[in-house]
Amino acid sequence: MQFQDAVKLSIEKFLEGKMPTKLAEVAEEGTLFHTPEYFDQLEEELLGEPVEKDKGEKDEK
Amino acid sequence: MRNSSPIPGANLLADTRNYAWHRPPDIVDYDPAVEYIINRIDDPFQSQMVIAMLDIDAQVSTIVSTLLLQAVSTGKMPIDLAIIIAGPVARYVEIIAKDLGKPYEMGVRDKDEIVITPTLLKQALGIVEQEEDTEEVAEEPEVSPQAVMGGLMGMPDEMVATSEEQDEMLGGADAPETDPMVEEEPEDEL
Numbered sequence: 601m602q603f604q605d606a607v608k609l610s611i612e613k614f615l616e617g618k619m620p621t622k623l624a625e626v627a628e629e630g631t632l633f634h635t636p637e638y639f640d641q642l643e644e645e646l647l648g649e650p651v652e653k654d655k656g657e658k659d660e661k
Numbered sequence: 662m663r664n665s666s667p668i669p670g671a672n673l674l675a676d677t678r679n680y681a682w683h684r685p686p687d688i689v690d691y692d693p694a695v696e697y698i699i700n701r702i703d704d705p706f707q708s709q710m711v712i713a714m715l716d717i718d719a720q721v722s723t724i725v726s727t728l729l730l731q732a733v734s735t736g737k738m739p740i741d742l743a744i745i746i747a748g749p750v751a752r753y754v755e756i757i758a759k760d761l762g763k764p765y766e767m768g769v770r771d772k773d774e775i776v777i778t779p780t781l782l783k784q785a786l787g788i789v790e791q792e793e794d795t796e797e798v799a800e801e802p803e804v805s806p807q808a809v810m811g812g813l814m815g816m817p818d819e820m821v822a823t824s825e826e827q828d829e830m831l832g833g834a835d836a837p838e839t840d841p842m843v844e845e846e847p848e849d850e851l
Contacts, residue, residue, distance in 0.1 A: 603726060603744070604723075607722055607725055607726040607729065607744060609769075610744050610745060610747035611721075611751040614748020627691060634691070639753065642756060647760060
């Protein structure tokens with residue numbers, strides 16, 4: 601797998617709402633700040649339009 | 662003969678600080694790494710480059726990998742962390758593209774995308790292949806050939822040799838009167 605392929609896969613997983621859970625455990629505060637929800641909120645603030653919620657909800661199930 | 666290969670142990674004497682990726686990276690955590698890339702995108706020169714790449718219909722994944730490779734090559738972050746933060750960076754570039762009203766393409770496989778396979782195409786076109794006979798022909802069980810009874814090569818009725826025959830086979834029987842090894846030489850009449 602090349603770097604470009606790995607980047608694509610990582611983007612795909614993030615857009616599905618998946619986060620590296622083990623990474624949060626070793627984070628300083630125990631949680632990650634730049635989550636999919638954070639970017640949804642940022643988009644809503646910048647663009648003023650609600651973001652499709654199906655991305656995160658499907659993953660939570 | 663000239664030996665051009667390095668001397669064993671030469672790597673221990675080489676100065677490995679020449680390249681940025683030989684040194685420990687500056688950023689090793691997730692959030693600071695994302696923040697670093699976002700700040701770089703917000704930089705006026707870098708944002709112009711991102712916008713220009715969006716204008717030439719470059720995919721978001723291509724833009725992200727370009728930004729991340731720059732960070733890796735300058736020793737800012739390790740390559741594995743760069744791959745991990747690709748998602749948030751792509752999402753940020755997507756928000757910028759939406760904000761500017763630029764058409765963009767993420768460059769990743771859509772989860773709702775239907776992969777066209779030959780079977781799917783045949784079904785769509787109504788080409789139905791005749792199903793192959795899947796009924797397996799019941800194989801007849803192998804029957805061991807019946808023992809041929811009688812005849813020259815037939816199995817004897819009684820399988821157990823008599824004690825006399827066994828003695829004879831084991832050499833316990835009385836030696837024959839004539840030694841079989843000594844053959845009578847025919848008299849040469851000539």
